[in-house]
Amino acid sequence: MDASEETKPLLSPADREVNATSGDTSTEGRQFDKIQNKNLYLATFAAVLGPLSFGFVLGYSSPAIPDLKRIDNPNLQLDANAASWFGSIVTLGAALGGIIGGWVVDKIGRKLTLMMCSLPFIFGFTVIIAAQNIWMLYLGRVLTGLASGVTSLVVPLYISETSHSKVRGMLGSCVQLMVVTGIMGAYVSGLGLHWRWLAVACSVPPAVMLILMCFMPETPRFLLAKNRQSEAIEALRFLRGPDYDPEWECRQIEACSTEQTNGLRLEDFKDPVVYKPFIIGVLLMFFQQLSGINAIMFYAETIFEEANMKDSSAATVIVASIQVVFTALAALIIDRAGRRVLLIISGLTMAGSTAAFGVYFKIGMENSKNVSIDKIALLADSSPTAQPPENQLAWLALASMAVFIAGFAIGWGPTPWLVMSEIFSTRARGFSSGACVLTNWGCAFLVTKEFHDVMSLLSSSGTFWVFSAFCLLSVLFTILCIPETKGRSLEQIEEHFRRVT
Template sequence: MTIEQGNGEMTEKANVCENKLVEESDIVKSRYSPLCRQFVAAIGCTATTISVGMTIGYSAILLPELQHPSSRIHVDLEIASWIASIALLPMAFGCLVAGYLMDRFGRKMTILALNVPFTVGWCIISMSDCMFWLLFGRILTGFCCGVLSPTTPMYLSEISAPKYRGFFLASITLDVALGVLLTHFLAIYCTWNVNAIVCGFLPFIGYIATTFVPESPSWLLKKNCIHEAHHAFVWLRGCDESASIEFQSMVDAQIKNSAATSAQHSDDDTENNGSGAGRQHHPIDHLRQLIAHKSFNTPLIILSIYFATLQFSGVNAVIFYTVTILKDSLSGTDIDEYVATLVIDAVRLVAALIACIVVKCAGRRPLTIFSGGSTAICLFGLSYYLSLSAENSLRNYASIPLALFVIYTLVLSVGINPLPWCLTGELFPLRYRAIGSAFVTAFNFLCFFTVVKTSPIYFSIYGGSKMFCFYGILTAIGTIFLTLVLPETKNKSLQEIEDNYTVKRKHKMSRNKVQP
């Protein structure tokens, strides 16, 4: 097919799509508003993400029970660190697999497919009677979390209106916080086996809820399914003037991208025919060309630094070893570490709820600066307290470490915890969104694994004071970097964000042509 034929077909499909507007008026006249339908579409993602939070928080209640003398599975410190961190390596691998699955089969189908083994993994954990099956269940649930981690924010960003997108994306951390809280709360009343059964219900609910909602309009457009994309877009967003303009801009952008892709393929065919070799492009060459694109490498670098800052702020070290860390930090006080754990979990949940509102009202940049700076200050405060506490100078001030933990959890949860997930669904252009999200979330889980695997060992060697100081320094450095380079995406459509890269690239090219 020639470029002109391809563009003509795309344009014809776009015109047919516009003519179908009257036929789809029954969707527009539905008794439910577009916002309500966007909430319905997000239910499956919500249930699944809550189970992701349960996977993250599960080790905090599992390890103390396994270390109890009456446990049928006994663990030492080394094995305990592996049980906590073993789910994270398959998470990183799952993120890379997600890049292919999302592009090949769609966002919705990827979520549907992964909820099945997710439920099976929790069942395996529940029925485990030896270390092998326990670790296998953790690996399987970790892999599913990895695939779903980039898929969920991408689907939510592509189904939501620009003014509500921040809320939906910030709700991811709310769901994770709720999952962590539910897991820790259930530990009061049931054993780790029963807890795992409850955790397995959430992916099952997610599968049922996702079955009845449409596929991402952006993915359908990328596959040139114009009519299906328009139908999904109208179901989700209605058909007011602003929504119609946004959809038309998406169609126009897809036409241009298809033309550019066809031109590139035509040039490659000409080159191959001229050489007479029929040369195949090596995947390494394709990756090198991909990294050379500013619209890919710029968000890749920004989000990688953001996720590294998040993980080395110690957020997940605290979640995975909450009871252990609080027991050491509150030793010699009258505060029960399990009660303190639930208090911090509740604060994390409330802060995540606040973040859903704040992200919708405030920009990404000011929230990053406030949250990152405040988190670093809290970490330095905890470090200072523990250094004095080691000398028995502050043993009578039991409320200080708990207050610092609460403030740390609050300021981190309203900013640098939800924002990188929000930006993952926003910064990458559509043609790079799947592979870019896969790369940065895989990097995130590698950092996640590094922190969680090394935390118990380094805390025992260097103590909490030096570790919190180390986390504080890295958080401060990352915040300074993000202050300098992070773009603002609040209230911008995904197409406007993508066009921003194109405009900058064209401006740079024209400026280079003017120079002698």
Template sequence: MPRSAKGLAIARPDPNNHAVCGSFEFGSCVGYSAPTQSAIRQDLKLSLAEYSMFGSIITIGAMIGAITSGKIADLIGRKGAMRTSSAFCIIGWLLVYFSKEAWSLDIGRFSTGYGIGIFSFVVPIFIAEIAPKNLRGGLATLNQLMIVCGASTAYLLGTVITWRTLALTGILPCVFLLVGLFFIPESPRWLAKMGLQKEFELALRKLRGRDADVSQESADIQASIDTLQYLPNARLFDLFNGKYTRAVIIGVGLMVFQQFGGINGIGFYASETFVAAGFSSGKFGTIAYAIIQVPITPKKCPDPLRALPLPDQIPITMVIAKSQVYIASFSIGMGAVPWVIMSEIFPIHMKGLAGSLVVLVNWLGAWAVSYTFNFLMSWSSTGTFMIYAGFCALTVLFVVKIVPETKGKTLEQIQASINSLN
């Protein structure tokens, strides 16, 4: 069980366990298109361009979700935002399940995109706001792990069930989340910001444990909130005020480099990418991709792999090894860290507006990569991956020169240190 900074057990049920159902849903939505590409194109007679639109329109919905996510989370709370997101995802999956034409398929995909656009903002924010400082990084990384698990589950299930049935499985994480939200507290920082003092203290005590001494943490949060009374309401123009410029550059820059490393192009179309690499069945590649996303790799291939046709004259181990290095590196680094940093660097009165901008940039990049991937691969597979490699190299320079270390600091300390560098 997670423990507070003073070693006291956090009260059950653990809110992180419920919140990351949203992350699992995020992964399920993103991973849906990879194992279903051939079946959907065949059943609905979609061209490559039409399927590329279906695969990438989720990111357009997510962009709009990102634009509105901060406002929704500030207005109705972090829990209210997660409920709203779940509702859009459920509606979207049902539309996909009942689709007979490309337009209804796209609307459903767009709706799930809007939902995960909100999830991608509110889940890491909620985790950062409720977690003790010594656990915040690890718990925020759990967000990325659950995204990976959701995508891997979609990849694996998509090889053995129909694309319509797979759509129905995407509803389950939302149902678990909606039920779980009845049993967990709201973000104490949001409650304090809204002036709900009694609810703020109850929520903080429930999170830290009945016997925990929360007086210092409560005072620090309240002092930070009190300073907001003397500040005007946040406006978009304020993001470019010198006081917040460095935080915006860090947040936006990390999201740009995360996406242009190519992860969503590879993830959205994993099945066809492995076919292009020489595997005679897209299912083998999809299952292999799903396995290597999870940090603990099985010692031997699962039984379904033995029944699938493998490529002749192709160095299988090299293909899988390279994929393993790429996915593992992404998952422990640029997959998780930008979301952690985004949730830490902005003060609470700017978090909604700034977080929306950062998440919007992330989904703009995701759309650009996912929509152009198939066309770039048709141009040159080598050239495509060289472009992504170039962005990965630039990421190293950006992190070394610009991004601060946030380990072991409270949110208020992180924000103060960034402001001191402006």
């Protein structure tokens, strides 16, 4: 094992003596050798149909808005302002979902919360399918956003609490992988499906998730927190295979969580085990959104139109494909490279690419006085007489966007959600995760809704340079504040915050 700060064990020898009832390192190694991951992968697959569903929610607006702006029905036709609300109101529902989910997930458990959140997904898309006016469209978007907020909270927790340290990073990264797969699925489906039929397609994954989750176990850590030891043992036996000793892992978990069964109280925020991970988690979500990712993804098609790409719909599909590929790459290497390394590489890559995008728009504005900010921010129709100011630089826009998406996908896309699911203590996990989701989606709403106003104030180039500055700040934050968690059990990570002053 490395002697570096990032890779040495979070538990000291003295700490390991305190936890002697959990078994020594050799015992841990023998237990890992007996694990069979087949059922764990099945449970993870059932859970990540939730992120796939809210990926469809995020991607739905890009192909649906152009259809709804051209529709003949005046009760459904979206003008520029209504299109902006249709794209961004989902984040308000998601922020509300973070508040509700943080409370519900500790009351009824991870499994039942995940099953329940499939219902607003299905009902929300049903409302969109049956929409007769703009307000029904808004309601459908809010409901699907509500489900997205709960899902973005509970799925990382479910995967983290059912996984073991050898595969937790890979499986946790599948959350973001399924989100971007859903976004790409919406983009591709939108090329050939009417907006109502696209909503029908989007309602299928949550329905399948509801069925599959009926056969999956609750997380062992939640069951032990509720003093349901026999159920926890059965859950571990299902997740780890018949040759594994579930009682050994139960003893490990209980050794670190015996003082945490009374729930979270206000005075607990004086404890560094609670407040330090809380601050890190909230700032992770803040920096993820201030990279500009949701503004770019919500308005990807129009950004490419502004960059004078002839087939902007195809360009967004290409971008989504890049995101899927690099998110999959992150899932494969995150348990080897570590969380911190990927966050630093990701932040530097995004900073450079957004700066280059700003240069593109700066050159475009200097060479043409006809650049339309309304067009780029509010998905306005292209003017047939408008001519690209610098066609020969269109490659710079496409390259910058592709590099940005690749950089985000390999680090700041999956890793904040993974780290969020790892660093919180048992008693604070529901509340702190809810606060992180609220921060994430609240910032997402502000960025997407105010994108137009910011670009009016700072210009296209200035806005992307601001995003670049936040990306650089995220690198500094990673270096100074985020501990490495690869290869550590959740109990070891918790002990790290207890020891760090």
